[in-house]
Amino acid sequence: MSLVGGITLKGIKALKVEVEVEVTGGLFSISIVGLPDAAVKEARERVRAALRSLGVPVRGRVAINLAPADVPKEGALLDLPIAIGLAEKLGSLALRKEALFLGELALDGRVRGVRGAVPAALLARDMEVPLFVASENVQEVSLVDGVEAYAVRDLQELLAFLRGEGDLERVSRTAPGELVLKADPDFADIKGQGAAKRALEIAAAGHHNVLLIGSPGSGKTMLARALQGVLPPLSDEELTEVMLVRSTVGLPFENSRNRPFRSVHHTTSAVAVCGGGTSLRPGEITLAHRGVLFLDEFTEFRRDLVESLRQPVEDGKIVVSRSTGSVTYPSRVLLVAACNPCPCGWKGDPLETCRCSQGEIERYQKKMSGPILDRIDLYVTVPRLSPRELVGLEGQQGEKSDSIRKRVCEARKVQQDRWQSWGYRCNAELPEKLIRKELVLAGEVRTFLQGIASTLKLSGRGLSRVMKVARTIADLEGAAHVAIPHVSEALAYRETGFLS
Amino acid sequence: MSKEGEAMARHLELGSWGEDRAAEFLSLKKGWKIIERNVRLKRGEIDIVAINGKELVLVEVRTRTLGKILPPEATVGPQKMKKLIRAGEEYVIGNSWKGPWRIDLLAITLGKDGSREMEHFPDITHGEYRP
Numbered sequence: 001m002s003l004v005g006g007i008t009l010k011g012i013k014a015l016k017v018e019v020e021v022e023v024t025g026g027l028f029s030i031s032i033v034g035l036p037d038a039a040v041k042e043a044r045e046r047v048r049a050a051l052r053s054l055g056v057p058v059r060g061r062v063a064i065n066l067a068p069a070d071v072p073k074e075g076a077l078l079d080l081p082i083a084i085g086l087a088e089k090l091g092s093l094a095l096r097k098e099a100l101f102l103g104e105l106a107l108d109g110r111v112r113g114v115r116g117a118v119p120a121a122l123l124a125r126d127m128e129v130p131l132f133v134a135s136e137n138v139q140e141v142s143l144v145d146g147v148e149a150y151a152v153r154d155l156q157e158l159l160a161f162l163r164g165e166g167d168l169e170r171v172s173r174t175a176p177g178e179l180v181l182k183a184d185p186d187f188a189d190i191k192g193q194g195a196a197k198r199a200l201e202i203a204a205a206g207h208h209n210v211l212l213i214g215s216p217g218s219g220k221t222m223l224a225r226a227l228q229g230v231l232p233p234l235s236d237e238e239l240t241e242v243m244l245v246r247s248t249v250g251l252p253f254e255n256s257r258n259r260p261f262r263s264v265h266h267t268t269s270a271v272a273v274c275g276g277g278t279s280l281r282p283g284e285i286t287l288a289h290r291g292v293l294f295l296d297e298f299t300e301f302r303r304d305l306v307e308s309l310r311q312p313v314e315d316g317k318i319v320v321s322r323s324t325g326s327v328t329y330p331s332r333v334l335l336v337a338a339c340n341p342c343p344c345g346w347k348g349d350p351l352e353t354c355r356c357s358q359g360e361i362e363r364y365q366k367k368m369s370g371p372i373l374d375r376i377d378l379y380v381t382v383p384r385l386s387p388r389e390l391v392g393l394e395g396q397q398g399e400k401s402d403s404i405r406k407r408v409c410e411a412r413k414v415q416q417d418r419w420q421s422w423g424y425r426c427n428a429e430l431p432e433k434l435i436r437k438e439l440v441l442a443g444e445v446r447t448f449l450q451g452i453a454s455t456l457k458l459s460g461r462g463l464s465r466v467m468k469v470a471r472t473i474a475d476l477e478g479a480a481h482v483a484i485p486h487v488s489e490a491l492a493y494r495e496t497g498f499l500s
Numbered sequence: 501m502s503k504e505g506e507a508m509a510r511h512l513e514l515g516s517w518g519e520d521r522a523a524e525f526l527s528l529k530k531g532w533k534i535i536e537r538n539v540r541l542k543r544g545e546i547d548i549v550a551i552n553g554k555e556l557v558l559v560e561v562r563t564r565t566l567g568k569i570l571p572p573e574a575t576v577g578p579q580k581m582k583k584l585i586r587a588g589e590e591y592v593i594g595n596s597w598k599g600p601w602r603i604d605l606l607a608i609t610l611g612k613d614g615s616r617e618m619e620h621f622p623d624i625t626h627g628e629y630r631p
Contacts, residue, residue, distance in 0.1 A: 023600075025597070025598045025599040025600050025601070026592075026600060026601065027585065027588065027589075027600075027601055027602060027603070027625060028600065028602055028623060028625065028626075059554075059555055059600035059602070060599070060600030061600075
C-alpha cells in the first residue's frame with residue numbers, strides 16, 4: 001500500500017486518494033491514470049519543475065496511479081502528494097507512516113493553498129494520520145479540533161521534514177471566533193414597520209421562511225438585510241458545517257460566528273442556486289446553509305428556479321445528480337423573499353393609486369409558485385410610510401438589533417434544549433411526524449385552530465406551519481404551552497388576501 | 501568540383517568540427533563518458549552517445565555561423581524531433597539499455613570574428629513524447 005495520500009472532493013466530503021508511482025527506464029514521460037481531470041493531468045508539468053528546482057531530476061518513464069481508479073479526481077490539490085510519491089520513488093526520502101498531503105505546486109517549489117482543506121482535515125482526523133497543508137490553508141484547518149496538521153511553505157521544507165532533517169510549523173488549534181456583527185442596518189435605524197420587525201424577529205428565532213410584500217421604497221430590502229443583525233451566532237457544530245461549505249467552494253476564510261447571508265439576483269441560473277455543473281459545485285442555497293437566502297424581486301425569478309427550491313428548503317439538503325455522479329449538499333436556509341404586491345407596485349399604497357387591472361394582478365401573482373408559497377411561514381406586508389409618518393417618527397429610536405438578538409438567542413436555546421434528543425435545533429426544522437406527536441395543543445386552543453383552519457382552507461402543511469410559528473412565538477415569550485394569542489398571531493402571518 | 505559541391509563540403513566540415521568541440525566539452529567540462537559518435541542507424545543518425553550518471557544521453561549537435569536566419573537550436577523542429585526519438589528507440593533497444601535515457605541538444609554558434617558560443621539544452625523532449 002502506498003503511504004502517500006491525497007484527497008478529492010465529493011460534495012462537501014473528502015475522499016482519500018492513494019498515490020502510487022512507478023518509474024521505469026526509457027525516454028522521460030509522465031502519465032497519470034485514475035480519471036484525472038485537466039488540472040490533475042497538468043500536475044506533471046508543475047511537479048516536475050518543482051522537483052527539478054530542488055535538484056531532484058525526474059528521469060525515465062513515470063506512471064502515476066490515483067486509486068480508487070473509478071472516482072474522478074479534480075483540481076490541483078493532488079500536486080503535492082504526486083510530488084511526494086515521486087520523490088519517494090526516486091529515493092530522495094523514505095516515508096515511515098501514512099500521511100495526507102494537500103496543495104498546489106508552483107514551478108519553483110512553493111506550495112499554494114487549495115479549496116477543500118477543511119474536509120481534508122476532518123478526513124485526516126478520522127483516519128488519525130498527519131495532514132500537510134499549504135500555509136495559506138492553515139487558518140481554516142486550525143479550527144478543526146484534534147487533527148495533526150503541519151503548515152508547508154515550500155516543497156523543500158516538506159522534503160527536509162520528511163527526511164527528519166528539518167522542522168515544520170505544527171498547526172495549533174485556534175478557538176472559533178465570536179460574533180463580530182455590526183447590524184447594518186440596525187433595526188433601530190428603520191422607521192416604523194413594527195409589524196414587519198416583529199415578524200422578522202419570529203423568523204430569526206424559529207428559522208422560519210418569510211415573504212415580504214410591499215410597494216417600491218417601503219423598505220423590504222432594508223428589512224431583509226437587517227435580519228442578519230438579529231440572527232443568533234452559529235454554534236460550534238454549525239460553524240464547522242459553514243466552514244466546510246466555504247472551504248469546499250474556496251471562499252476566503254472567515255473566523256466568525258456570523259451566519260451567511262446570500263442575496264441572489266433574479267437572473268441567476270438554477271444550477272448556480274442549486275449546485276451542479278460539470279464538476280459538481282455547491283450552489284447559493286448551500287452557501288447560505290445555516291444562514292439567510294434572500295431572493296429580492298421574487299416574482300421576477302424564473303419559474304423553474306423557484307420550483308427547484310421546494311425540496312431543498314423543506315428538507316435542508318439537496319441531492320445533485322449528474323452523469324459524473326451524485327452528491328448531497330446541505331441547504332438548511334432561512335428563505336427570505338421580497339416582492340411587490342402588483343406589477344405597478346402601488347396596490348394598497350396610501351398615496352399612489354394602483355393602475356393595474358384585475359387580470360394583470362392575477363397574472364402577476366400567479367407567477368409565484370403555489371408550492372413554494374406553501375412553504376413560507378410568515379407573510380409580511382410592508383406598508384410604505386407616508387411622508388407625515390416618516391417626519392413624525394424622526395428622532396424616535398426603535399429597539400436596537402442587539403436587544404432583539406438577545407431575545408432571539410434565548411428562544412433558540414429553549415428550542416434547542418427541547419428538540420435536542422431528536423437531533424433538531426429549531427422549530428422550523430421539525431418534521432411532520434414530530435409536530436403531530438410533540439406539538440399537542442390544549443383542548444380550547446385546538447378547537448380555536450380547527451375553526452379558523454377550515455375557514456382559511458389551510459393545507460396540512462399550512463396547518464403544521466402555523467403550529468410551528470405559534471410554538472416559536474410562545475418560545476419568544478418564554479411560555480411553556482402554546483395559547484390562543486400565540487396561535488392567532490401565527491395565523492395573522494398566514495397568507496391572506498394576497499393571492500385571492 | 502562544382503561551386504555547389506564546395507559549399508556542401510564546407511557545411512559538412514563545419515558540422516563535424518562542431519561535433520568534435522561538443523564531444524570535448526561534454527567529456528572534459530561535464531565529465532560525461534562518451535560511448536559512441538556518429539552512430540548510423542536505420543531510422544536516423546545520433547551525433548554523440550554518452551553516459552551522464554545513470555542516464556544514457558543521446559546528443560544532437562547543431563553548429564551554425566552567426567548571421568544565418570535561425571539560431572541552431574531553432575533548427576530542430578517536430579520532424580527532426582520525431583526522427584531523433586525513433587533513432588533513440590532503435591539504439592536503446594539494439595543495445596538492450598534498460599535504464600532511463602534522454603535526448604539533449606548542443607547548439608554551437610560561430611561568430612564572424614572566430615568566437616564561438618556553446619549552449620546546452622538538456623532533455624529536449626520534455627515528456628511530450630508518449631510511448
